[in-house]
Amino acid sequence: MLRGILGKTFRLVGYTIQYACIAHCAFEYVGGVVMCSGPSMEPTIQNSDIVCAENLSRHFYGIQRGDIVIAKSPSDPKSNICKRVIGLEGDKILTSRPSDFFKSHNYVPTGHVWLEGDNLQNSTDSRYYGPVPYGLIRGRIFFKYYFDAEKLFLTEEAGERA
Amino acid sequence: MSVIWIRAEEVKHLFMSLGHLGPWWQSLHRTMLRGILGKTFRLVGYTIQYACIAHCAFEYVGGVVMCSGPSMEPTIQNSDIVCAENLSRHFYGIQRGDIVIAKSPSDPKSNICKRVIGLEGDKILTSRPSDFFKSHNYVPTGHVWLEGDNLQNSTDSRYYGPVPYGLIRGRIFFKIWPLSDFGFLRDSPNGHRSPGD
Numbered sequence: 001m002l003r004g005i006l007g008k009t010f011r012l013v014g015y016t017i018q019y020a021c022i023a024h025c026a027f028e029y030v031g032g033v034v035m036c037s038g039p040s041m042e043p044t045i046q047n048s049d050i051v052c053a054e055n056l057s058r059h060f061y062g063i064q065r066g067d068i069v070i071a072k073s074p075s076d077p078k079s080n081i082c083k084r085v086i087g088l089e090g091d092k093i094l095t096s097r098p099s100d101f102f103k104s105h106n107y108v109p110t111g112h113v114w115l116e117g118d119n120l121q122n123s124t125d126s127r128y129y130g131p132v133p134y135g136l137i138r139g140r141i142f143f144k145y146y147f148d149a150e151k152l153f154l155t156e157e158a159g160e161r162a
Numbered sequence: 163m164s165v166i167w168i169r170a171e172e173v174k175h176l177f178m179s180l181g182h183l184g185p186w187w188q189s190l191h192r193t194m195l196r197g198i199l200g201k202t203f204r205l206v207g208y209t210i211q212y213a214c215i216a217h218c219a220f221e222y223v224g225g226v227v228m229c230s231g232p233s234m235e236p237t238i239q240n241s242d243i244v245c246a247e248n249l250s251r252h253f254y255g256i257q258r259g260d261i262v263i264a265k266s267p268s269d270p271k272s273n274i275c276k277r278v279i280g281l282e283g284d285k286i287l288t289s290r291p292s293d294f295f296k297s298h299n300y301v302p303t304g305h306v307w308l309e310g311d312n313l314q315n316s317t318d319s320r321y322y323g324p325v326p327y328g329l330i331r332g333r334i335f336f337k338i339w340p341l342s343d344f345g346f347l348r349d350s351p352n353g354h355r356s357p358g359d
Contacts, residue, residue, distance in 0.1 A: 018215060025214040061270075072328035075304040077254075109322075111268040129302075135265035136328045 031055050031139060034070060036082050040117030040125070041068070045082065045144065052143035063113070063134075064088075068141040071115065074129050080138065083115035083125050089134075095127065106131075113137070224248050224332060227263065229275050233310035233318070234261070237348055238275065243339035244347075246332040256306070256327075257281075261334040261347060264308065267322050273331065276308035276318050277350055282327075288320065306330070311351055 026032075031054035036045050045051065045068070053070055057063050065085055073081045087093045089110045096104040108114050112131035117123025126132060219225075224247035229238050238244065238261070246263055250256050258278055266274045280286045282303045289297040301307050305324035310316025319325060337343055 018211065021215045021218040022211060024218055072326070073304065074326040074328070075302065077304055077327040109268065111266065111270055133265070133267040133326060133329060134270040135267070136326060 027055075029055055029059065034082075034139075034141070036141075038082075040119050040123035041082055041084070042119040042122075044068070044084075044118045045141075050145045051141045052145075053139040053141050055139040057140045058137050061134075063137060063140060065091075069113075069115070069137050070139045070141060071132060072136045072138060074132055074136060081115070081125075082141065083117050083123070085113050086116045086126070087114035089113070093126075111135075220248075222248055222252065226338070227275075227332075227334070229334075231275075233312050233316035234275055234277070235312040235315075236351065237261070237277075237311045238334075238337065239340075239343075242337060242343070244334045245336040245338060246334045248332040250333045251330050254327075256330060256333060258284075259349060262306075262308070262330050263332045263334060264325060265329040265331060267325055267329060274308070274318075275334065276310050276316070278306050279309045279319070279350075280307035282306070286319075304328075309352075313352060 031052065033050060034053050035048060035050050037047055039047060057067070058069075063069060063085060065088060067085045068082065069085055070080050070082050073079045087108045089108050089112055091108045091114065092105050093108060093114050094103060095106045096102065108131050112133050114126045114131050116125045116127065224245065226243060227246045228241065228243050230240055232240060250260070251262075256262060256278060258281060260278045261275065262278055263273050263275050266272045280301045282301050282305055284301045284307065285298050286301060286307050287296060288299045289295065301324050305326050307319045307324050309318045309320065334347065336346055
């Protein structure tokens with residue numbers, strides 16, 4: 001009887017590990033559903049919105065200016081951030097505030113991207129922690145759900161900063 | 163007259179047998195095709211399954227890596243084969259003096275292999291020994307300071323700045339080739355670079 005129970009337990013553990021690995025690979029290489037929190041992407045993405053993210057663009061290096069991406073936070077590796085790509089490597093970014101008299105520019109270094117939230121007054125982004133290495137990007141958001149099941153495609157709304 | 167009748171009967175039999183042949187051929191074709199398709203899907207299914215398990219094993223447990231480049235000499239030579247484990251990274255157990263593999267900040271397609279000199283909040287000596295005035299930098303939160311053991315021939319944090327912790331992929335802890343150097347890896351030959359030690 002013990003052998004039967006042990007056998008069944010091992011088989012159950014084996015199946016669980018198997019399906020956990022497949023699910024993990026699906027979420028990492030294909031995409032998944034994410035809930036965003038925080039005000040830094042308003043009005044495009046509100047607090048507690050549910051969005052769909054796809055991870056294929058990142059692996060094929062197809063992230064472009066204007067995409068909204070999920071990335072690991074450079075200041076806190078345990079959390080993720082959700083910002084818009086304003087500039088790719090080599091782009092010239094305007095880093096001074098509109099109220100400044102002298103405009104200052106920065107070039108985005110190779111292998112990095114410049115991220116900014118849509119809600120510029122209330123967003124810690126590349127203006128605070130600098131350009132973000134491309135290797136931290138995890139996926140690209142392309143779809144948002146409303147709770148009343150009405151679908152809305154995200155539109156290009158960020159102003160021109162480059 | 164009888165000859166003509168027989169011939170018509172023969173023709174009728176011929177057509178009937180051909181008619182039976184048609185559905186027989188179709189059913190054989192369908193079974194064969196279904197068998198081949200079924201086998202192909204099952205093969206693809208098993209391949210995807212085992213590829214996922216292997217990928218998760220390499221990402222969460224560890225694997226064998228071949229290092230290239232002179233930036234970690236004499237600890238790790240060019241074309242050495244080492245064992246890397248990825249558990250420390252997930253449990254945030256990377257410490258000063260560990261040799262880590264990370265995605266390169268300047269090229270996301272390649273990996274770098276350097277030693278951790280400072281963790282977040284550490285004060286790092288960034289001036290050269292030949293400089294008169296010593297300059298220090300603090301490692302920002304969520305970042306680490308990486309340097310190769312071969313300081314003259316290594317592009318590391320002295321060049322591209324502190325590296326975010328999220329780029330670290332694993333920790334090297336054992337060398338398996340060449341056999342003359344088999345075993346755990348040595349400490350840094352450069353002593354300690356952060357005054358806090």
